[in-house]
Amino acid sequence: MKKTNTLRKLWYSLSANQRFLIRRLYFFPSDFKDKLTGKRHKYVAPRGYIYTGSSANAEEYLKQGEFQLDLLKKFIALQPEDKVLDIGSGVGRTAIALTHFLNGGGGYEGFDAVEEGVKWCNSKIKKDFPNFNFTYVSLDNDLYNKSNIKADNYRFIYENNTFDKVFLFSVFTHMMPNEIENYFKEIERVLKPGGRCLSTVFVYDDENEGFISTKEGFSFSVKKDGYRLMSDKVKSANIAISESKLDEMIAKTQLEKVSLIDGFWKDMVKEDGELEYQDMLVLKKR
Numbered sequence: 001m002k003k004t005n006t007l008r009k010l011w012y013s014l015s016a017n018q019r020f021l022i023r024r025l026y027f028f029p030s031d032f033k034d035k036l037t038g039k040r041h042k043y044v045a046p047r048g049y050i051y052t053g054s055s056a057n058a059e060e061y062l063k064q065g066e067f068q069l070d071l072l073k074k075f076i077a078l079q080p081e082d083k084v085l086d087i088g089s090g091v092g093r094t095a096i097a098l099t100h101f102l103n104g105g106g107g108y109e110g111f112d113a114v115e116e117g118v119k120w121c122n123s124k125i126k127k128d129f130p131n132f133n134f135t136y137v138s139l140d141n142d143l144y145n146k147s148n149i150k151a152d153n154y155r156f157i158y159e160n161n162t163f164d165k166v167f168l169f170s171v172f173t174h175m176m177p178n179e180i181e182n183y184f185k186e187i188e189r190v191l192k193p194g195g196r197c198l199s200t201v202f203v204y205d206d207e208n209e210g211f212i213s214t215k216e217g218f219s220f221s222v223k224k225d226g227y228r229l230m231s232d233k234v235k236s237a238n239i240a241i242s243e244s245k246l247d248e249m250i251a252k253t254q255l256e257k258v259s260l261i262d263g264f265w266k267d268m269v270k271e272d273g274e275l276e277y278q279d280m281l282v283l284k285k286r
């Protein structure tokens with residue numbers, strides 16, 4: 001486990017471009033083999049290009065997307081005619097699953113801070129599904145992208161009251177609290193009244209803070225005011241927020257906390273196939 005922590009630290013000490021390059025080289029043999037054996041899928045990027053952490057082959061990546069779709073149906077009652085916003089749309093993991101769920105009345109918008117992922121999604125998914133659209137916004141994030149566009153005061157490009165549902169899978173886990181606070185305000189603005197938002201987060205309280213700060217293999221050892229970091233060098237590598245800080249930020253908006261569902265990362269619940277690794281936060285616009 002110590003080895004896992006050391007390797008993770010080493011990985012985070014590299015620049016985003018170095019990590020992207022190493023990933024491509026590392027997965028080149030398996031991506032090439034997948035191509036030769038017809039195991040590639042037209043909407044799934046080769047493993048070397050899935051910079052978002054998953055090392056899944058196409059079949060597994062599609063399954064992960066279906067799992068996310070199930071969570072959206074279960075926890076925010078996603079409907080085929082919904083207008084949805086996918087913040088941090090990555091390389092299209094959720095979008096691919098939504099292509100067979102949303103109907104012509106529904107629509108998908110996604111945005112992300114990494115241009116390659118957005119380009120892939122527009123060239124493969126949007127091309128076949130015109131009601132899907134992906135936007136690149138060069139937001140600053142020390143894990144993914146260096147830029148002077150900051151998430152703590154970024155105004156989303158969408159009009160007020162546009163979306164029925166908004167979701168963020170594994171995005172707030174890479175954002176600072178002041179950035180999340182701004183995103184809560186923007187989510188409130190772009191959601192229709194009664195609209196819902198599902199986000200995954202790492203959340204702790206007084207009882208489990210000690211455990212998550214020393215947990216072997218995946219620990220948030222760096223203490224800050226109301227949140228904890230995995231690495232002080234790359235702050236966005238992984239962030240856990242205290243529940244009281246999260247509540248304080250939600251209280252500044254017209255969003256209401258519907259539920260906070262424990263994931264199995266902090267060993268409080270067992271992995272049972274229906275739950276996420278990360279905790280899930282469900283919000284509703286009043």
Ligand SMILES: C[S@@+](CC[C@H](N)C(=O)[O-])C[C@H]1O[C@@H](n2cnc3c(N)ncnc32)[C@H](O)[C@@H]1O
Nearest residue numbers: 052088090093112113114139141144151169170
């Ligand atoms: C772990 S990946 C998850 C991607 C996707 N949601 C999925 O489930 O595959 C996190 C994504 O968030 C994006 N991201 C980071 N900071 C962001 C920000 N401030 N606004 C929007 N996206 C951001 C990253 O570029 C990356 O694609």
